[in-house]
Each structure stands twice: as structure tokens, then as C-alpha cells.
Amino acid sequence: MCVKNGMAALSPLSVALLVAVTVGLAAAILAWRERPEPGATWLSALLVGQVWWATFLVFELEAATLPAKALWYDVQWVGVVAVPVGWLFFALAYTGYDRYVTPFSVAAVCIVPAATVAVAAAGDPGNLLATERVVRETAVGTFLDVVPGPLYYIIAGYTYLLGAVGSVPLLQLIRDDARPFRGQSAALLVGTAAPWAGSVAYITGAIPIPGLDPTPLVFVISGVAYLLALSRFRLLTLAPAPRRRARQLVFEQLHDPVFVVGTEGYLVDLNESAAETFGIDRRAAIGQPAASAVPRYDAVRDLADGGDKPRAIPIVGRDGRRPYEATVRDVVDDHDRTSARVITFHDVGAYLGQQQRLNVLNRVFRHDVRTETNLIQGYAERLRSDATDERALSVIDRSAGRILELSERTRTAGKLFDPTEEYASSPLPDVVDEAVADAREIDPDARVEVGRVPAVAVSVVLRVVLKNLCSNAVRHNDGASPWVQIDATVADDWVDVTVADDGPGIDPAEYDVLDRGTETPLRHGSGIGLWIVKWGVDHLGGRIDFDEREPRGTTVTVSVPVDRSGVPSTDR
Amino acid sequence: MANEPIRPSTPDGTAEQSRSHTTTPAAGPLRRVAAFAAGAPFTALVAAVEVAIATAALGVPASTAPVAVGLVAFSVYAADHVADAAGDVGSTPQRARIALRYGDQLMLAAAVSYGLAVALAVGAGPAALALVLVPGAVWVGYATDWLPTVAALVAPPGSVSVPRLKDVFLLNSAAVALAWAVAVVAAPMAFAGVPVDPTDAPTVALLFAYVAARSFVDVEVPNVRDVATDAAQGVSTLPVVYGVAGTRRILFGVDAVAGGLLVAVVATDAASGGVVAALAAGLVVSVTVTALADRLDGSTLGVAPDCSYLVAGAVLLAIGP
Structure with missing residues (x-):
């Protein structure tokens, strides 16, 4: 080899x-x-x-x-x-x-x-x-x-x-x-x-x-x-x-709406949630002045970078009117120059609602239930000395009935806050009919009149709201035959339902408390009915107004968005 | 969900993760080194000695072939031990523990070792390079899973099942034996740059057959040790199918064939006397190990068959080719 x-x-x-x-x-x-x-x-x-x-x-x-x-x-x-x-x-x-x-x-x-x-x-x-x-x-x-x-x-x-x-x-x-x-x-x-x-x-x-x-x-x-x-x-x-993708994903998938505004006041970017929540066309909005896209820009632009305690700002978006807390963060480059500001909107509706609910339930237990219990105890004493005292019996009976009703309404209020609850939609006339039937059951002598009610779909939560308004109007009316009138109008995908009565009127302190959103031991409402109305309207992203009627009575106007969940949408 | 309660999985109320497990006791440092050395490094040494003997038997000039083949053997076996570490816990617990603990380091060593083998082959020329690249190419093929993909393209899925070569009875051992024979016989010639001369063909063929037969025995003997685990896993080996006694008879038969090949070498004067003596000594060791297969303990049986080459190498060194 x-x-x-x-x-x-x-x-x-x-x-x-x-x-x-x-x-x-x-x-x-x-x-x-x-x-x-x-x-x-x-x-x-x-x-x-x-x-x-x-x-x-x-x-x-x-x-x-x-x-x-x-x-x-x-x-x-x-x-x-x-x-x-x-x-x-x-x-x-x-x-x-x-x-x-x-x-x-x-x-x-x-x-x-x-x-x-x-x-x-x-x-x-x-x-x-x-x-x-x-x-x-x-x-x-x-x-x-x-x-x-x-x-x-x-x-x-x-x-x-x-x-x-x-x-x-x-x-x-x-x-x-x-x-x-x-x-x-x-x-x-x-x-x-x-x-x-x-x-x-x-x-x-x-x-x-x-x-x-x-x-x-x-x-x-x-x-x-x-x-x-x-x-x-x-x-x-x-x-x-x-x-890179993870950071992008966090921005895009963040539940809170986020806007990025350049130093010159033009919109640089916004995330999916911002476009969705406030119904903004992303392509068209980017490059436009921030004021034309960012909701309540005048109110949020002056928020200092992480400075003041944020305040809830009510904003009307796709889900109706909801309270938002806005935070503003400066985007700073390597040379410590601010190149943009990131505005984040945080929906605090659920949080505020829970706070109010705790507040009100606390008051119900501390004040309302306690008052009724004192009454029952007092009249029970009288019964002990005179077992034939019919008045004492009827006072105890009515008191116990009010506690039972409070408990029932507390349960209704609890349902409004159940995050797993999914509310169906229902035609407005059906909702109104149920509320009317309820009111007539409470007082068969009541004259309940229904005006024109357009056949639009609304969330069934409105049923709770209207039932409470109607039953309150009948129950708290001191007249011989209480009168209640219900009307509804539709404009721009919003329904206005008015409930008018000829009762003694609601104490302004009651709805003032609703408006402020918090009760104090000295300033609080009575019962829980009006709160249920407020929470129901808040849940729907709507608003509620109280007006006095001439010569007597109250007009309550509830504005809520038309429920489009059952209708195939064209603009999404 | 994070808050889901841990449900007890047994009547005694303990959950799987909170029950104690029996673990094999950890070995001392010396035993760990011994267990490591008995794995890929030992195989590499045996491969190098085999190629050195083949170099002498073929009468080709000395080259880097033994070193390169040893390095390739090390990288192939080290990588295999790392890849199959989890499955090897039952049969070779010490080796498996090292492979699990030092997997990354072993893979680095295997990669550098293969790189070095390829560098030596590049230095020896294109033929050597081609030979050394074969195991690498096979590994890439396995790792990319293109074989099952191709099979699925050719035949609709479900109609024909393509089993892994490692799981086919006899074919697995035969394939390993053939791979060894190719490497051991071809490497000395490829690295020395010697083309196969027609007059040398009988020597090459006899040596090839001898190494293939002997390697087959070396692969099957340790299966006697693994008979229980193989049977449990449904892997067919000679001891699983024919029992220990039957396996011994078959392996004696294969050794007899190897002996016959040696006689043919002597008869045709295809190799020098020293080489024939060395190969004969190796054959005697192999027959002895086969005879004692069921009486040697597991770790001894793992290395004993390969020791025949070390004996043969020692004989060759002692008496010269």
C-alpha cells in the first residue's frame, strides 16, 4: 500500500x-x-x-x-x-x-x-x-x-x-x-x-x-x-x-384605555381598548390633535405626572357613561427630555359602586334595622303588660314587614354587583308593563298611565330601576288614589324614561346624597330603594335626573343607552 | 387555578407531591468519576484501540484515525446518554444521574470533541471528512425529525407505521455493529489517504466481517443485564425473546463465525501473526464474557465485552504486529 x-x-x-x-x-x-x-x-x-x-x-x-x-x-x-x-x-x-x-x-x-x-x-x-x-x-x-x-x-x-x-x-x-x-x-x-x-x-x-x-x-x-x-x-x-412582543402585547391588550400624546399635543398612539371603549377609529385618530380623540382632554391634560390624587371623571363611551380615573405619565428619553405623555384611563365604576354599597349597607344595619328593632322591642314591652294592645301588634307587624322589605331590596342590590351575572335584553314596552303591574299590585287604587313607549331593546337591569321608581311613587304617595305617568323617548341610541307622580315629592337631601355618592351619619338617605335605582343606572352607564312637578310631585328622568348586544353591529 | 385545593389522591389523604420517594443513595466522588469514565470515555478508548488494531491489521500507515474515531465515539455516546438520561435511570442509575446533573457540560464536551474530530479529518483529507461527517448527518436527521415527515408524505398516516430503528428487534444491534465495522475498517484507510487496492480487498472484507460479528456480540451481551427493563418497556432484544440461555447459544454461534473468519485470515495470510494473535486473544475474552453473562453484575457486564479489545490491544503492543 x-x-x-x-x-x-x-x-x-x-x-x-x-x-x-x-x-x-x-x-x-x-x-x-x-x-x-x-x-x-x-x-x-x-x-x-x-x-x-x-x-x-x-x-x-x-x-x-x-x-x-x-x-x-x-x-x-x-x-x-x-x-x-x-x-x-x-x-x-x-x-x-x-x-x-x-x-x-x-x-x-x-x-x-x-x-x-x-x-x-x-x-x-x-x-x-x-x-x-x-x-x-x-x-x-x-x-x-x-x-x-x-x-x-x-x-x-x-x-x-x-x-x-x-x-x-x-x-x-x-x-x-x-x-x-x-x-x-x-x-x-x-x-x-x-x-x-x-x-x-x-x-x-x-x-x-x-x-x-x-x-x-x-x-x-x-x-x-x-x-x-x-x-x-x-x-x-x-x-x-x-x-419586544411582550411589551407590545401589554400595551395592546391592557384592559385600560391608553393614549400616547406627543409634546406638540398630537395623538401618537392609542391601544385597542381605547379605540374600543371610546369608539375611535385608530387609523384616522393618530396624527390628529389630541383634544379631538382623547375624551375630556381639557380635564386630563393638566394632571401632573403622578402628582395630584386622581379624581373620577365621568365619560360617555360605548358602554354608556362611566367614571374614569386618568393618570398621566411622561415618556422620557435617554437625555431626560419628555418626548410624549401616556394618558391611561382606569374605569373605577365597579370600585366606586362597591364602596357605595358597603357604605349604604352599613347605614342600613346601623340605622334603619336598628330603628325598627328598637320599635319592635318597645311595643313588645307594651304587649307584655297588656296582651290585648292591638296597636302595639300592628306596629310590630309593620316594623317587621319593613325589615323584610329592606332585606329583599338588599338582595336585589347585591345582584346588581354580581360580576358573573349576565344581563339579557328585553323590549322596553315589556319592561314598562312589568313595572306598571308591580305598582298596581302595591296599590290597586293607583292610576298608572303609560304614554308612548318606543319598542327598543334595553337591558333587563332597567326593569329593577323602573320597578323601584314606580313602587316608590305609589307607596310614598299620601293621596287617596296615587297617580303615576310613564313616558319614553329615543334619541341617538339613548332612551329617556320619565316617571312622574303627584306625591309629596322627594326630599332634596335624598338625591343630593345620591349625587355626591357618599353618605355620612348626618347626611344619609332613607331606605335603599333610591340607591338601587342609582346603582342600576350606573351599571347601565346612564344618568338620572330629579325635577319637582307643579303643583306637586316629582319627575324622575332615567337616560340609558339602547341595548345593541342582540343587534348585529355595523360599526365594529 | 392557583387557589384550587390540593386534592388527596389516595385514601390515606396524602397528595402525590407530598409523599416520600425512595431514591438511590448518592455515590461518593470517586465512584461518580468511575461511573462517568465507564460511560462515553471508556467507549471512546475502546473505539480508539479498535481502530489502532485495524490500522495494524490492514498494514496502513499510522494516522490520526484512532484519535478521531475515539472523539466521535465520545461525542455520539455522551450526547446519547444526555438525551436518554431520563430513560436510563432504571438500567444505569449512576450514569443517568451524571447525565442529568451535568447535561450541559457533557453536551459542550461532546460538541468540542466532535469539532476536534472533524478538524482532524479535515487535516487528513476529503475522504476522512466524509466518513466523520456521517454520524453528524445522522444526528441532524434524527434531531430534525425529517424521517417521519418524509414517511408521512410517502404513505398516508396510519397505513404504515415507521418504527424507530432503535426499537426494531435485531436490526438495532445489527445497525450498531455495522456502523462500528464501517468506522473501524474505513477510518484507518481514509485518514491515511489509502485507496482500496483490489489485492487488499479480501483483507478488508474479512476484517469488516470480523468486527461486525464481534460488535454484534458486544452490543447484545449487556442486554442480558437490561432484560427486565427492556421487557417492561416492550423493547425486543435477544435475551427478551430467547431467554438468557438461548441468547448465550446464539452469541456463541456468532463468536464461532468470528473464529472462522480468523481462520480464513490465517489461511489467506491476510494479516500478520501478531495481529491474528491479538484478535484471537480478544475473541477468547469475548467467549468468556458471554459464558459468564448472567453471573456478572450490571456495571461489570456493561464494560466487560468491550474489554476484549483492550486485551487484544495489549497483546498487540506486547508482541508487535
């Missing part, structure tokens, strides 16, 4: 390249193993490209003849063009710009590299890649000295372009707050800058050995850098890719 000992003949250059092959391939395997982490596949493609280039440069160096060297030189192009493509898409996927990594973009970016490989495979027709190839013997090895052709410069420029584009998102990471990402991106940039420096040195002729492209040699440095990034800085197990 013939004898040829390969190892002994290896040139110093080849030995150095074999080190690059070792670290490069090891890093490629580790990267490949991390799939499907963002960027893993592309990083291994980049590293395999480096290994390929170094491998076939060794073959070129060790080949004995010019044709053999030229063959291996041409094969190297596959690796040469794979490196920048792998780098670009790795950087994009790894930093979370994966929307740019599509089959189409990959194909488009690969056109120039594929053309280069095709030219090399076809034997470089027209000397596009190399105008001249000579074998140059040096102390470090015998390689092909190539005089670059036009395509060579094109692919070189293209490589620099892809490299620069890929470095931009990574450079952003270097300034990141999170230490692991700074370490990762620093290692990656060293890994990329090293071959670039080699390539620049070659093209500018700064290499002491003429004709030698040191780029593949410098892959030793990049291989070590990538290995470090993978094993030490957990490059792919802790990739920053999801952060």
Missing part, C-alpha cells in the same frame, strides 16, 4: 484553520441543539458557513495542483455567502424582529449569494469572481492568490451591508439594562467584528502576506466568542426575542 502521511505535511495556516473548524463546529452543534429557540437555526447556519469556508481553505492549502486548489477555492464560496445571510437572520430572529424573517425575505436576501455560488459552480465564466489565479508559496502555506473580479466586489459589499443591518438591533441590546443581554450582544459583536476586521485588512492590503485572506483564520476568535455566548451567557436559552 502506498504511503502518504497527511498530518506531517500540514502547513501552519492549515493548523490554525483546524482550530477554527473545531470551535466553530462545536458552537454550531450547541446552537443547533437549542432549536426552536429564536435564532438558533440561523446561528448554526452562520457557524456552519464559517466551518465550511475554513474546511475547504484547508483543502485548498493542502492540494498539490492549481486545478485542485481552484476547485476547493470555488467550493469555499458556499460558506462565504452563507455567513452574512445567517448573521442577518440570526440577529433579526434573536432580537425579536422575526416578522422580517419570512420565506420571501430569506429568498430575496439569498438571490445575490445564490448567484455567486452558481457562478463559482459554473467555473467562473467571464472571470466574474477572479480575473487571475496564481499559486503563491509562502512560509505559512501554499494558497491561491486571486485578483478579484467585479462579482467579488459586489458580494463583498453585499456581505458588509447584511453584516451592518444585522448589527443594528444587537447594538441596541448592548445598551440594555439587563446584564445577560449586554454580555450576549457584546460576545456576538466581538464574534462578528473579528472576521470583518480580517476582511477589511485583506481588501485594504494591510496583511503582511500578500494574497492571504485572513477572514477564515479569525473565525477562531468568533468561534470562541460564540461558544462563550452560548455556554456562559446562555445565548439561546435566554434570548431577548419575546421581550
